[in-house]
Amino acid sequence: MGRVEGKVAFITGAARGQGRSHAIRLAEEGADIIAVDLCAQVDTVPYPMATPEDLDETVKAVEALDRRIVATQADVRDFGALKAAVDDGVAQLGRLDIVAANAGIAGTADGTSNLTEAEWQDMIDINLTGVWHATKAAVPHLVAGGRGGSIILTSSAAGLMAYPNIGHYVAAKHGVVGLMRTLALELAPQSIRVNSLHPTQVDTPMIMNETIFSLFMPDKQNPTREDFAPASQEMNALPIPWVEPRDISNALLFLASDEARYITGVALPVDAGMLVR
């Protein structure tokens, strides 16, 4: 008996990285998946974003576990498209229980005041408004189901502390915490739980690229993954450079499962002790 057997989970940013890992981990424990990803580049994002082939790979991995998956290319900034994707998924899979608002981007500038208008706006639109859109599209289905539900918003260690040079990211991720707490208050009477996750650096394409390496090592020319490891580890309390997507998925699985049936309103770090130092 899986820990989320028979449930349906809606996951944004599901083509690769943490989102794909969430889809696979929940499917391993018995859930069917409604997967959404933009699968295209955003102009202001300084690393290659996910592709349709990435989303196909997620579909294949979930189906290999004998679970169903409805995958749609959609932009979390486009509420209409997101709503259509969720509505279609629920129509096909019959219910909705779990929401993982995971889609997000990263970017950096030499000082937050030097971000361009477009960089700021894209970040807020995707990492904050996109999260709200995911909940806005999903909540009516959770309420209609009458079985409660579990919403997990992916924030960041940067949702609870500051990093220099990424004020747009830090502001959006802090905003996610406010949204989480408000929704937790509003939805508790329906037994819908809302929590947020706060990862340290995770080994995904969003982090493992030269632009993000440079954020951590501004003085290093052409920094590599090997250069990044000690700089990243320096920020964690535990003696590790970064965590794996599966570590975030295991926290998400716990929050999504009935084992956490009375946990709501919680900002849960999975941060190797970054915040406690």
Added chain:
Amino acid sequence: MGRVDGKVAFVTGAARGQGRSHAIRLAQEGADIIAVDLCDQIATVEYPMATPEDLAETVKEVEALDRRIVAKQADVRDQAALKAALDEGVAQLGGVDIVLANAGIAPMGAENEDRIAAWQDVVGVNLTGVWNTVEVAVPRLVEQGRGGAIVLTSSTAGLKGIGGDSGGGLGYTASKHGVVGLMRAFATNLAQHNIRVNSVHPTGVNTPMVVNEVMQKFLEQDPSVAGALANLLPVELVEPVDISNAILWLVSDEARYVTGVTLPVDAGFTTK
């Protein structure tokens, strides 16, 4: 394959309530148990505390799961007694991987309270007792060199100014806040050894510490704390197994990079 297969867990306050539930839940997932409980009354505590029979029942339930358990009567305020209990458990079970500092008392609502005695008892058990528990286990964990997971049981009263104005109530709130400080300091100090330290913060749990006449009278008398059992989710009390499930996750390898975290299991109480 259990989620804590082959590990050994040291659990204080294991005779009944949350402690017994933790022992059983971890045993279900493959752990052996070193159980400690005072099994005796403390003068300033007006509700009946656990008995040797309660501890014997925990032993029976763990053994019924085909796991081993070493159970000792010991006072968490007595570091030497606690160390002796742990040493014997480690000798029999081959080590220790998980430490649950769960023992606690709630001596609020007593009639004709001796404020100083109540303060001292609750701080002794709920704060010094937690420190003693970690203190005796850490040298073992470090020496073994295989990491470890420690969970300190705090409370919503470790995050919010609830608990009332009795000596015991103030001591309860202060000690449960103090547990957070201990957790954070140990998390920082022990990270280099891959030993993780976190705290859990339950709302009212369906145990004899909460469900008794003294606590009910206390909640009725003081409207400012009556809200202590008014959760955000539509549930009056959570069950011991809900706290055990959170602890199981925290001590399992699924949370291998979670440390320094205050985890409420409070039906939204602290979000209100």
